[in-house]
Amino acid sequence: MPFTAIVLAAGEGTRMKSRHPKVMHKVLDKPLVWWPVTAARKAGASRIVVIIGNGAQEVKDFFAQEETSTDTTPVEFVEQKERLGTGHAVKVARDQLGAFSGPVVVLAGDTPLIKPETIQSLVEKAKAEHDACTVLTMTPDDVAGYGRVVVDDKDHVQAIIEDKDCTPEQCATLKECNSSIYCFCGRRLSENIDKITNDNAQGEYYLPDMIKIFVGMGEPVGWIHCPDYHEVLGVNNRVQLAQVTKVIQHNINEQLMLSGVSMLDPDQVWIGPEVTVGQDTTLLPQTILFGKSSVGSNCTVGPNSRLVNAQVGDGCTVDESVIVESIVENDVNIGPRAYLRGHTHMLNGSKAGTHVELKNSTVGEGSKVPHLSYIGDTVMGKNVNIGGGSITCNYDGKHKSHTELGDHVFIGSDTMMVAPVKIGDNALIGASSCITKDVPAGALALERNHQIIKEGWADAYWKRLEKED
Incomplete structure (x- = not known):
């Protein structure tokens, strides 16, 4: 099923302690960002957009070299010159490329374990349910630090509550977590992405806020569980x-x-x-x-x-x-x-x-x-x-x-x-x-000089050295 993949790869990656962008650090000879891009290709993406920022040219050069030697879906680049959050990255892509249509899958450039089959399942669920957004969820061994997914009795997502905002009861009962991988309806995403605000401590525009916006509009938001949470774990160091x-x-x-x-x-x-x-x-x-x-x-x-x-x-x-x-x-x-x-x-x-x-x-x-x-x-x-x-x-x-x-x-x-x-x-x-x-x-x-032999020369040489000692 054709879809557009947006891969978020503009972050600074300061915890890598490196002069190179985080997404260019290698896993078995391939940069981190290559893995979700390749998974999207194998899943059937008809368009792949990589959001770049820190180390933008290094990322461009890698994919330019790769595409000259392989017959693959080409990568389009959108540069996020101001890194103002994941919601801002998608908005910049919409502004530079025009409105999206069809399914739009948003992936992280630092998740090398994501499988093509998981992306396909996400897209198929979104299409079948006609959701404005479908969230890929997970249940990690340790849920601390992850946004918790709240689902109603109709199996629709009602909210994503950040870990720091959870009550003690929610911390104890909510185990389904947000993987930060989504499949959006391209039309509804394009029409509503401007509604995200930066009214938060960091002053950034966060893509998960689209869930709250869609729920408030009465638009359906679905979810699909990823059986192996390791698939969606990001790399930060x-x-x-x-x-x-x-x-x-x-x-x-x-x-x-x-x-x-x-x-x-x-x-x-x-x-x-x-x-x-x-x-x-x-x-x-x-x-x-x-x-x-x-x-x-x-x-x-x-x-x-x-x-x-x-x-x-x-x-x-x-x-x-x-x-x-x-x-x-x-x-x-x-x-x-x-x-x-x-x-x-x-x-x-x-x-x-x-x-x-x-x-x-x-x-x-x-x-x-x-x-x-x-x-x-x-x-x-x-x-x-x-x-x-x-x-x-x-x-x-x-x-x-x-x-x-x-x-x-x-x-x-x-x-x-x-x-x-x-x-x-x-x-x-x-x-x-x-x-x-x-x-x-x-x-x-044959190419040799004549061999010269001087009888007794070596014996005299060694005796001379002995006398000098």
Whole structure:
């Protein structure tokens, strides 16, 4: 059912003790505000409006980058330059965008646990009952601090009484609380939002006052209970940020394990919401999979591995390694302690071993970079072997140059390949060479100075040092 979602994300968030806006602090690699926006998208929102204020440009930049890489409902922004309360935020949106029509769901930008199904239920209840407003309610373990929802014998909301205004009897009997998430009739909201006043100690315009206004007009106000109150809990400090991160981590990991993924210790595996993992893959402790990473089936990832926007095929091993913005095909072995970045592409059956860094390079089928090497801006054919300690010297201080290695090339240990350079098929490079010129196919290339030997020099040197002591 299409609806408009308004996400309130303009607050200062002073309790985060940060230079960044509260809603940009991350839960599993995604900002707080991304979660309710994504929930609204999945629930069927046809229009998403984010109210921004503190750190407005940072929020805009994030969604601008996200929307260039995904096919999603775009986000519209309304800047609340004066932060005068939640009612004022919605009024500013109405003034800038024009009158609303259809259902309007108001969400908080700091509630990452809200589910699409909960939003859908809220909208469906509002439409079915033709309510001016439908309040999402909850029953937390500790109701202190929450506004209490008063319902009449016709199951309509009559009032929301703030905690500080409750009598002792109301404190004892009223347990249904306001979650601060609502679904309004867009027309009635637009026509009446100006009736909210700032006649309070803070001098702000509060959206819950719309309930009192609608009740006074004789307009129906409904409610729907959220079974799990954790869904609607907001994040106000870094302790709460860690708490909701733990909840989402548990939910994601549980779903993956139920789908056929093994985890030695789920508490030590962190997986982002857009990551996919295939069956019979094992994720070892201290593994992080973020961004749009995907891992195929029958893989082992970890321990101590981090993948960000990495695509890993089937049957791979990633041991104590980092892969960023790179593609790994099938049956590839990586690590321990390898680093792949800058759109590296490893083809089937290849290997990047211990302390190997690959940047913007293609490693051909069956090719190996076993250990202690840097390969950058290189295209490598199939069945190439790179000896330990070898480097492609691809940067002259100003320009990046490319290296090309043909099929079945053997590079001896401690070889420098000074780009731009091409080494043909079946060529062999002797150890400790510095290759500055192209090498033809099938050739042997050596670059060494003559070895000088001075008989007895070392013995005399050590004896001289002994006398000096």
